[in-house]
Amino acid sequence: MTVQVDGARCIGCGMCAAAVPAVFGIRGRVSTVLSQPRTAAEEARVFDAANGCPVNAIRIRR
Ligand code: SF4
Incomplete structure (x- = not known):
C-alpha cells in the first residue's frame, strides 16, 4: 500500500493524524504523510482514515 x-x-x-499518528501528521494547515504504513494494522487504519476523510483527500494505491 x-x-x-x-x-x-x-x-x-x-x-x-489522530487515527494513525505514525503515518499522518498535520504540517502547517494540511495533513502530510510522515511515513508509509508498515504493518497490516496500520494499513487497516489508513484505509479507515481514507474512508472517513470528509473531502476524500487521502489516496491509496495497492
Ligand atoms: S481533511 Fe482528510 S487528509 Fe486532511 S486532515 Fe482531515 S482526514 Fe486528514
Whole structure:
C-alpha cells in the first residue's frame, strides 16, 4: 500500500493524524504523510482514515 494526501483538498481537520499518528501528521494547515504504513494494522487504519476523510483527500494505491 502507498498512501498520499492531496494537500489541495485537505482541510486540516486532523482526523487522519489522530487515527494513525505514525503515518499522518498535520504540517502547517494540511495533513502530510510522515511515513508509509508498515504493518497490516496500520494499513487497516489508513484505509479507515481514507474512508472517513470528509473531502476524500487521502489516496491509496495497492
Ligand atoms: S482526514 Fe482528510 S481533511 Fe482531515 S486532515 Fe486528514 S487528509 Fe486532511
